[in-house]
Amino acid sequence: MEAIGDVLFGIFGADGGWGVVLCIFLIFFIDALLFPTLPELFFxxxxxxxxxxxxxxLLLGAAVIAEWVGIFSLYYITEHVRIPQKVTRVVGKYKDFLLVSDERLLLLNRIAPTVPFAGAFISIVKWDLKKSWFYITIGCILKYGVIMLLSDQMYKYYAESATTMTIVMLVVILAVSFILSYVVKKRKGLDRDAEDSPKNN
Structure with missing residues (x-):
């Protein structure tokens, strides 16, 4: 939610660079633990x-650490509450429905978002924590590293309109991500339907 980011930037943004880094940490932490905050935009x-x-x-480091803290805090909480069997079954079926059904899905999730509340998801489907940590880290570094490098190029060559052009670039990236997410789900669904349909005699 943009309002959360606006509030955080309003509180800490005036504190200079470290205030901005703290804002990024909190926005990514909230996104990983509670609800979407459009972290790409605020990055x-x-x-x-x-x-x-x-x-x-520095921002990339704050984002990665916040992802760790947020996702694995949610994992810890989920591990210590009673999850109804119905929810466990639904999550398990959803995992099997996706194109990738192991920890690599956490990497794919950076390109085509398919796994909400990753920490709870990891706990419910019993994924390996080390592998999950690895793919979360690699995915975060790759995605936001690319955004950082593209933004850097924008500021080098289009200084006056760099922020606007970078945000437009972000909108395109997000749109492509959601389209890919839909295609991944739809393709798997079509494949599953084809497998389940009776063979022609």
Missing amino acids: ILGFSYDPSIEFGL
Whole structure:
């Protein structure tokens, strides 16, 4: 939710670079633990404070650590509450429905979002924590590293309109991500329907 990011930037943004880094940490933490916050948008806005690779790496580090803390906090909470069997079955069927049904799905999730509340998902489907941590980390570094590098190029060559152009780029990335997410789900569904349909004599 953009309102959450706006509030956080309003509170901490005036504290300079470290305030912006803290904002990014909190936005990514909330996104991983509670509900979507459009972290991509705020990563770009945070980078616009100081469009340098050095500052971008600080933001990237904050994003990765926040993902760890948020996702595995939710994992810990889920491990210590009673999950109804019906929910477990539904999540298991959903996992099997997807194109990839193991920890690699956490990497694919960066390109084509298919797994909400990843920490709870990891707990319910009993994925390996080390593998999950690895794919979460790699996915976060790749996605936001690419966004950072693209933003850096925008600021080098289109300084006056860099923020606007980068946000447009982000909208395109998000649109492609959601289209891919739909295609992945639809393709798996079609494949499953084909497998379940009776063979012609």
